[in-house]
Amino acid sequence: MVQAAHLSDIAQTERALRILGRFSGSPSDWFFCVWDGFSDVELPTGSAASSLQLPHRRYVILQGALDEISTWNQQLGRGRVIAPPAFAWPANQTCCFAADVDPHWGGIGASQATIDALVQDEVLDITPANPTATIPEYQ
Numbered sequence: 001m002v003q004a005a006h007l008s009d010i011a012q013t014e015r016a017l018r019i020l021g022r023f024s025g026s027p028s029d030w031f032f033c034v035w036d037g038f039s040d041v042e043l044p045t046g047s048a049a050s051s052l053q054l055p056h057r058r059y060v061i062l063q064g065a066l067d068e069i070s071t072w073n074q075q076l077g078r079g080r081v082i083a084p085p086a087f088a089w090p091a092n093q094t095c096c097f098a099a100d101v102d103p104h105w106g107g108i109g110a111s112q113a114t115i116d117a118l119v120q121d122e123v124l125d126i127t128p129a130n131p132t133a134t135i136p137e138y139q
Contacts, residue, residue, distance in 0.1 A: 007123065009099075013084030014069050016108065016124055017097060021066040023114040026090035030066045033059035033087040034076075041076045041083065059086060066090075 007015070021027040036043060036051070036058050043060040050061040062085075069088075073081055088097040095110035107129070108118065118126045 008081050010069075010073065010082055010084045012124060013088075013097070013099065013106075015121070016106075016118060016126075017066055017069060017088055019117050019121060020088075020095050020097060020108070020110060020114060021090075023111060023117065024066075024090040024092065024094045026092045026094070027066045029091035030064065031087075031089055031091070032062045032064075032069070032085040034062060034085050035083070036060050038083045042078065043076065057086075 033052055034041060034043060052059045052061055069085075073079065076082055084099060086099055089095065095108065095114060097106065097108050099106035108115070115128060118124060119128060
């Protein structure tokens with residue numbers, strides 16, 4: 001059996017966000033926080049750039065339609081594969097996607113129907129969170 005190629009982090013994120021978008025009711029108005037420490041991403045600067053400061057990280061906030069993430073490699077990475085947003089959520093706040101800059105984990109808060117759709121996707125590696133279980137270690 002031939003194993004399928006592993007999707008890039010941005011491709012996995014795009015796939016997960018498209019599923020979230022189907023349930024959000026707001027696919028045309030999303031917010032995306034991108035860590036300003038990624039050297040492969042050309043982000044807006046100056047007064048035109050909204051930002052979010054968290055301990056040890058600063059993010060630039062982008063706003064737009066969910067479908068725009070499919071053009072990020074070209075627009076923000078000048079054609080190179082880039083890192084995904086660290087956070088993404090629709091304006092109506094029906095869900096939230098979060099991913100660390102280290103690619104071994106991410107978290108999604110959403111309705112049970114949305115989580116079920118994510119878990120059922122055969123391409124994504126999704127495991128429902130269990131607060132009583134031991135946290136998997138990075139391998």
